[in-house]
Amino acid sequence: MNFTETLNNNPIFQLVADSAQQLNVRAFVVGGFVRDLILNRPSKDIDIVCVGSGIELAELVAKNSGRDDTYLSVFKNFGTAMIRIDDWEVEFVGARKESYRSDSRKPIVEDGTLEDDQNRRDFTINAMAISLNVSDFGQLLDPFDGVSDLRRKIVKTPLEPGITFSDDPLRMMRAVRFATQLNFDIHPDTFDALLSMKDRISIISKERITEELNKIILSKVPSYGFKLLDSCGLLQLIFPEFCLLKGVETEEGKGHKDNFYHTLQVLDNVAKKSDDLWTRWAAILHDIAKPATKRFDKKKGWTFHGHEELGAKMVKPIFTNMRLPLNEKMRYVKSLVRLHLRPIALSKETITDSALRRLLFEAGENLEGLMILCRADITSKNGEKVKRYLRNFDIVEEKLKEVEENDRLRNFQPVITGEIIMETFGLTPSKEVGIIKIAVREAIIEGQIENTMESGMPFIIEEGRKLGLTPKL
Template sequence: MTARESATELARRLTAAGHAALFAGGCVRDRLLGHEPKDYDIATSATPAEVLGLFPGSNEVGAHFGVVIVRHGGHSTEIATFRTDGSYKDGRRPEQVTFSTPEEDAARRDFTINALFEDPASCEIIDHTGGLADLKAKRLRTVGRPADRFSEDALRLLRAVRFAARLDFQIETETWSAVRELAPTLGRISIERIRDEFSRILTCPSRARGLDLLTESGLIDVFLPEVRALIGCEQPPQWHPEGDVYVHTRIMLDLLADDAPLPLCLAVLLHDIAKPPTQTVDADGRLRFNGHDALGAEMAREILHRLKYPNAVIDDVVFMVARHMQFMHVQDMRVAKLKRFMAAPTFAGELELHRVDCASSNGFTDNLEFLIAKREEFANEPIVPAPLITGRDLIERGEKPGPHFKAILEDAQTEQLEGRLASREEALDWLEARLDS
């Protein structure tokens, strides 16, 4: 059973019980745009109690807001009672809601393209706000006065950017003016909600346009002001003919695959975040950014902690930012060092970061091609295999645990990675000689 079939059956049972039941919001919008909706929402005249009566055991996640989650046919469908919202004193949630009509329910929604209804039985589209015309014109427009909608929930400012980027829509003039004017009010929203919306923008295929809209609107200054300094931070033209650090970064984002994972997108965004504070000019006029990778890793950690990303995401991003300049030296690395370098869990992401870094600037591909060839060469066995000797072998030979253990075991691993130790017997002979020296 598909998600639509499941939701259609739920709507049929609601209407059979005498209630109105319509598909609502994003599922209607996406289907009209030719995209298969991931899930379906139903708006109904039934109260939450009536919905629970028809579907006992469902999850009443928001009785105050008239929302019930019904599980059916392997899918979860949100069923919400038609409502009118009261005042939004906290800039996020209405103080009270009143169950109402489809027309009034449409009037409380954020954007016209999200205020469309569909009759599940006839597939008729019900449009109370002009959303169909806006869909056809590829235009994002608020329902009613933009200032009213954004003051109700300032997160809608970020949602405007997300929908415009994801759908490749133009933001209607009055709506865009309100986004720019009210951008500072985003600061009233919890950082967790901002982070989640920002992550959706950064992982959509049009993430570069999303970044442009965040920057042009001033929204980026509320939660990631460090990006502003990238604009106008010039780079050596012989290495970066594309322009300043911001231009370089947005081109890299644009070159990523549509389904690039969040840690990679964040690493690309932040890989040169420390170029502005490290920029110096030599006596001959050459621009330099010494140490921007190390400082960038520190800045990335502070930024991502501030945005409350999970530690696993932070660690991966920081590691990728810290190492991104080492790719220029890979052809000079000894085999052992190169294998350790390539064995990092983040290496696939780092390789992609390096690819778009070069493609967006000087176009050099020699290090990329070298690493791809090495990856194929090392593919038949683990890049860093299990060690041939361990600390227990040292203890059995009368050595007391201490800092020298690490040096000995690392040297043994280097010999193994370089191909000079191929068996445990050879490694034990090497160890005996090492301890006797």
């Protein structure tokens, strides 16, 4: 296969080719860009390998671009460099060969040939290269027949898989990630190596594992990746809390749904509606506390009372362990987990304005994500049952819009602040101030008073008197 015409359509490749010739080094486009080019997938990331110094080549390319806006970063410790031109990112590295100690994934790196570099690649579909050299410009170099594996939709290691995964155990996560993103199968020999070498994932940092897991979560059908991780035993090692959802117990002929597969269906449902990583994480964690709250009642059958509250409390420890951000992203996931039953409960009963106000108040700006999650959570083999619930959800959403338009309750703050309460009664910060603040909030939500000074002041004076407080006149 020859890609001369494709390379000629992008001046970046000729720029790299001319610079490499000037330095008298051989250069090649490698890896993901080549794979995506053959698959007709869009890609703005280009990896260049040269038989020589990748840093020197990058510096010359930046200079030869003749543009002031060409951005160059050099990473001397790694022997790599990156150039950003327009919306293209081009990474440069010298061809290398690597060897590993059994107790570390930090390689001993030496200069190598293109063949050495291709040998150390993770998968055959990522080990292809396109020449940027005068003698064979545009020619595909495919020593492991990656093109055939692309056609067969197979993820396969270029060398014996045990060697590939032992050298860099993160490649086990990457195998699942590529299979999920591309909707490929994992070659049987490669999958067997995942099974036998899974424990070696323990030497990889949590940050790098989670980075790959997030890419699986952001794929079109993330459940496929989770099922692969579960089948090869990696999921138990990297996310044991999720594995506890598996299985069905039966008591007196009554069983509950398998919450593992239910959660994966919810995740796929959310993925159809939202590309947001954190809404997808909320789907993953929405029932995470069901194993801890599972009880059997002879009259009611299986119950999971309080799983939403306990689940919300579990979010921070899981995020901490996974090295996920402990900021507003975590608080968003925590909010959705805690509230995920509320709209469903509203859809089953006569909806009061106060219940709608409370939901608007508690969900705030997270309401849209919450409703995506709640709709996704309606799973049943009974299609009519699903349709009925979704119709009820339409009613809930309409009523939420009406209340929101009337009361402007989303993200609302009572106009009666703690400072006003303290000034009214001559108080310092105290328990009484907190009690009155909560009473004001509840009265607004219940529709007893409006969120105005005129309506609020008489109310707090009355509440203060109940506590034995006298307003300052």
